Amino acid sequence: MDRLLEIVQQLVNGVSLGSIYALIALGYTMVYGVLRFINFAHGDIYMLGAYSGFLLAPFFSHFFRFGEFDTFTPQNTLFILSGAGLIMVLSMAICAVIGVLIERIAYRPLRQRPRLNVLITAIGVSLFLQNITQYRLGADPKAFPQLIPVHVVEGLGNLTILTSQLAIIVATILLLFFLRLIVMRTKMGMAMRALSLNPTACSLMGVNNDVVISFTFALGSALAAAAGILVSMDSPSINPLMGNLPGIKAFVAAVLGGIGNIPGAALGGLIIGILETLVVAIGFPQWRDGIAFAVLIVILLFKPTGLLGKPEREKV
Amino acid sequence: MSRALLILFAALLVCLSVSIFGENFIASRYAYYYDILITIGINVILAASLNLVNGYTGQFSLGHAGFMAVGAYTSASWSNHLDPYIVGWLGGAGSPFATNVAFLISMLLAGILAGVAGFAVGVPSLRVKGDYLAIVTLGFGEIIRVTILNTDFVGASRGLSVAGSYTNLFWTYGSVLVCVYVVLGLVHSTYGRGFLTVRDDEVAAEAMGINTTKYKVMAFVVASFFAGIAGALYAHFKAFLTPEGFNFFRSVDVVVFVILGGMGSTIGVVLAAVMLTILPEVLRALSHTQFVPPAYQGLLENRLILYSLLLIILMLTRPQGLFGDPGAIRKRFTRSGGN
Numbered sequence: 205m206d207r208l209l210e211i212v213q214q215l216v217n218g219v220s221l222g223s224i225y226a227l228i229a230l231g232y233t234m235v236y237g238v239l240r241f242i243n244f245a246h247g248d249i250y251m252l253g254a255y256s257g258f259l260l261a262p263f264f265s266h267f268f269r270f271g272e273f274d275t276f277t278p279q280n281t282l283f284i285l286s287g288a289g290l291i292m293v294l295s296m297a298i299c300a301v302i303g304v305l306i307e308r309i310a311y312r313p314l315r316q317r318p319r320l321n322v323l324i325t326a327i328g329v330s331l332f333l334q335n336i337t338q339y340r341l342g343a344d345p346k347a348f349p350q351l352i353p354v355h356v357v358e359g360l361g362n363l364t365i366l367t368s369q370l371a372i373i374v375a376t377i378l379l380l381f382f383l384r385l386i387v388m389r390t391k392m393g394m395a396m397r398a399l400s401l402n403p404t405a406c407s408l409m410g411v412n413n414d415v416v417i418s419f420t421f422a423l424g425s426a427l428a429a430a431a432g433i434l435v436s437m438d439s440p441s442i443n444p445l446m447g448n449l450p451g452i453k454a455f456v457a458a459v460l461g462g463i464g465n466i467p468g469a470a471l472g473g474l475i476i477g478i479l480e481t482l483v484v485a486i487g488f489p490q491w492r493d494g495i496a497f498a499v500l501i502v503i504l505l506f507k508p509t510g511l512l513g514k515p516e517r518e519k520v
Numbered sequence: 521m522s523r524a525l526l527i528l529f530a531a532l533l534v535c536l537s538v539s540i541f542g543e544n545f546i547a548s549r550y551a552y553y554y555d556i557l558i559t560i561g562i563n564v565i566l567a568a569s570l571n572l573v574n575g576y577t578g579q580f581s582l583g584h585a586g587f588m589a590v591g592a593y594t595s596a597s598w599s600n601h602l603d604p605y606i607v608g609w610l611g612g613a614g615s616p617f618a619t620n621v622a623f624l625i626s627m628l629l630a631g632i633l634a635g636v637a638g639f640a641v642g643v644p645s646l647r648v649k650g651d652y653l654a655i656v657t658l659g660f661g662e663i664i665r666v667t668i669l670n671t672d673f674v675g676a677s678r679g680l681s682v683a684g685s686y687t688n689l690f691w692t693y694g695s696v697l698v699c700v701y702v703v704l705g706l707v708h709s710t711y712g713r714g715f716l717t718v719r720d721d722e723v724a725a726e727a728m729g730i731n732t733t734k735y736k737v738m739a740f741v742v743a744s745f746f747a748g749i750a751g752a753l754y755a756h757f758k759a760f761l762t763p764e765g766f767n768f769f770r771s772v773d774v775v776v777f778v779i780l781g782g783m784g785s786t787i788g789v790v791l792a793a794v795m796l797t798i799l800p801e802v803l804r805a806l807s808h809t810q811f812v813p814p815a816y817q818g819l820l821e822n823r824l825i826l827y828s829l830l831l832i833i834l835m836l837t838r839p840q841g842l843f844g845d846p847g848a849i850r851k852r853f854t855r856s857g858g859n
Contacts, residue, residue, distance in 0.1 A: 325836070505644055
């Protein structure tokens with residue numbers, strides 16, 4: 205029974221970590237879907253999401269009384285959640301704008317050039333975002349304001365689930381639901397899907413590709429920002445380089461699920477999160493950063509299209 | 521003996537004499553410049569060797585620091601554990617002959633082991649292309665770093681102090697010369713044609729019966745070998761190694777040298793490495809003068825802000841780099857047909 209409890213506990217930890225990777229991976233996969241290139245700077249959008257929350261919170265902390273509640277009670281739950289939700293939505297909006305601007309300034313002029321050029325530019329953008337943040341706000345870790353009280357959720361027996369982990373999982377499910385709604389039920393979503401099938405045919409059908417690409421960047425960046433806020437609720441220490449590793453791991457998740465495939469990205473994120481938690485749980489915590497790369501190498505060697513991806517034929 | 525080889529030996533002789541007669545003078549009188557001089561040499565080796573992969577063969581590797589780390593740690597551990605015996609056997613610690621031979625052995629070993637690592641990484645990862653290859657090599661670089669971080673024998677996260685600061689002007693610039701000679705020699709040989717065809721059109725090269733994997737792996741192994749040599753020089757120059765010294769940003773540094781210089785132009789890449797090693801020092805000196813308001817000092821001292829802007833602006837305006845051949849690049853960078 206204890207063994208089972210332990211497994212369930214690790215699964216919950218893995219799912220909450222994996223949700224973060226899934227949210228970031230969605231941005232990689234959507235951008236890859238429409239532009240066929242890896243947005244190296246995506247992990248830094250996640251970092252900027254956390255930083256926008258950090259900078260925004262003081263403006264609202266008086267009204268929403270951040271950090272003043274110790275526990276969730278039936279009376280204050282709605283109040284706390286609306287405060288945290290507001291910060292999250294604002295950060296998502298800010299990062300969506302940043303994402304669109306990056307695409308407009310750095311990537312769009314290179315659209316007809318080979319992918320390698322855009323990749324190098326993306327590395328440049330990534331370095332720039334990290335270092336300009338470091339320069340403006342300092343390289344030292346900052347304490348993220350406490351948006352929601354973090355404590356163990358009661359009534360689950362011996363299972364230790366933190367409110368922050370629960371928030372991550374619930375918010376991710378909600379965001380995925382909204383994303384699916386946007387992609388499957390709106391005109392913009394239809395245009396995104398059409399664009400990823402065939403850009404030329406898509407623009408011949410009267411779709412303005414530029415607008416769709418901008419929208420995709422906005423959507424992906426907003427999801428990454430949400431991930432940044434959610435992760436900072438759980439571990440409230442943020443620094444300018446925090447986007448590096450999660451960014452690469454989320455990319456691995458996107459490749460694992462089949463890059464360009466939206467459900468695949470979510471699935472890949474969960475798998476990477478659970479694997480990482482398991483590596484720590486069975487006693488190799490120092491290898492947790494290596495496991496994602498090992499997965500990447502194995503997947504690229506044996507099934508480069510990923511779990512849910514369709515094979516792409518090389519045209520000569 | 522060919523003319524190129526004659527030039528190489530003449531240049532090596534010059535290095536040797538400068539090292540014998542001027543080394544102590546420069547190192548003691550102008551320690552700061554000496555430091556920069558050696559760093560330039562190491563960076564040039566890294567850049568010229570990476571250029572073989574990223575420039576001539578057209579594969580985008582982001583893991584050069586990993587191979588440098590293999591070399592650095594190999595040569596450092598070798599020197600720490602076996603140098604006393606080798607030096608003692610060759611004639612004692614006082615003899616320059618003994619220490620230099622010991623260093624040469626450890627350097628070659630570092631190169632060979634890094635080459636082996638390059639082979640082990642190259643064979644599987646060169647099956648993927650373009651941006652995937654970039655991420656896979658980045659991943660391997662990180663795996664090498666994490667492995668060092670978890671290996672107690674080489675000091676893990678505590679770092680490793682290196683016995684014997686053998687690196688001097690002769691070994692540094694001798695390696696630079698050999699590296700440039702080998703790279704240029706390779707590129708202008710049959711193998712070089714192989715590299716270039718892989719870069720220009722892989723599918724066509726395969727259709728012509730060229731074993732593209734062979735050429736890619738070969739470029740990768742040679743580049744790793746020299747990265748290992750650079751690592752050995754670095755180890756015996758800094759005398760202290762930490763895994764953090766070989767992280768992703770170190771690889772990015774080298775990639776920036778190659779891109780600024782112009783992928784596939786050895787002379788350009790060498791010049792870029794020299795320029796970008798000196799530039800941060802100049803900017804640092806400049807930032808402490810009265811011309812720069814204190815608020816902007818940090819901006820000038822942070823080389824990565826500069827590098828990142830350089831990358832973006834170069835890609836937008838001059839993707840062939842400062843010294844690259846626009847013609848060759850145009851051929852390579854225009855996509856034929858769809859996709």
